[in-house]
Amino acid sequence: MNLLLVFATLKEAESFFGTSLAAKQGEVFTLQQKHLTVEVLVTGITILNSALFLSKLLSKKTYDLILNLGIAGVFASSGYNLGETVLCKREVWPELGVEVKGKVKRSLLKFPLWAEENIEQEIFLEVDKGLKVLGKDLAYPRVSSLTVSTVTGSRERADFLAQEYRVEIENMEGFALAYTALIYGIPFLEVRTLSNIVGSREKKDWDLKGAFRSLHQLYKEIFEEWKN
Numbered sequence: 001m002n003l004l005l006v007f008a009t010l011k012e013a014e015s016f017f018g019t020s021l022a023a024k025q026g027e028v029f030t031l032q033q034k035h036l037t038v039e040v041l042v043t044g045i046t047i048l049n050s051a052l053f054l055s056k057l058l059s060k061k062t063y064d065l066i067l068n069l070g071i072a073g074v075f076a077s078s079g080y081n082l083g084e085t086v087l088c089k090r091e092v093w094p095e096l097g098v099e100v101k102g103k104v105k106r107s108l109l110k111f112p113l114w115a116e117e118n119i120e121q122e123i124f125l126e127v128d129k130g131l132k133v134l135g136k137d138l139a140y141p142r143v144s145s146l147t148v149s150t151v152t153g154s155r156e157r158a159d160f161l162a163q164e165y166r167v168e169i170e171n172m173e174g175f176a177l178a179y180t181a182l183i184y185g186i187p188f189l190e191v192r193t194l195s196n197i198v199g200s201r202e203k204k205d206w207d208l209k210g211a212f213r214s215l216h217q218l219y220k221e222i223f224e225e226w227k228n
Helices: 010-017 046-058 127-134 155-165 174-184 208-223
Strands: 003-007 029-033 036-042 065-074 085-092 098-100 103-105 122-124 142-147 169-171 188-197
Touching: 003 010, 003 046, 010 036, 010 065, 010 208, 036 046, 046 174, 065 127, 065 174, 065 208, 085 127, 085 174, 085 208, 122 174, 127 188, 142 155, 142 174, 169 188, 174 188, 188 208
Parallel strands: 003 036, 003 065, 065 188, 085 142, 142 169
Antiparallel strands: 029 036, 065 169, 085 122, 085 188, 098 103
């Protein structure tokens, strides 16, 4: 299988593999895992870097599966705990549209994002298809994710976003990666570990170490009993 692993940051990649890596932003490198050779791309944060560097790579070669791995914030209303692992079934980009009284109205911007596939501001991810290609039954909860360029800074704003867009987690790259994979016709799978409560700066609402540990546990589940 020709597998591409995509991370936003080197810290996430190193936490997943459990080792130091010599990686340069935007440049793919190869790792041998058991009898499987995988390629790894560290894009840098935000939708800009994610779309740019993944598109640059996919213009030269293709893959059987793109697997996006990383940490994410979790909305307090979701009921999920810090350190948990989730699969993304839906990605939402809330920043495209026309602002009206503090709300972004996508319907008022009369230009399609991608008319060919009727993509507006959400993408439904084909999780089962991605898992089948991966050859793994990752039995994690499936959630909807919000991709933002600005980290949510208050509980009030977080509560509004969670209700307005019907999402459980927040990240900064997922929609851009899923959108790019869709354009190139490559199966896409996004797995996140939960690091913080969205909108809170309180220490008790953050557990980066736990989220990074969960990333490495995910590595063990994917690679240590590989059967493909």
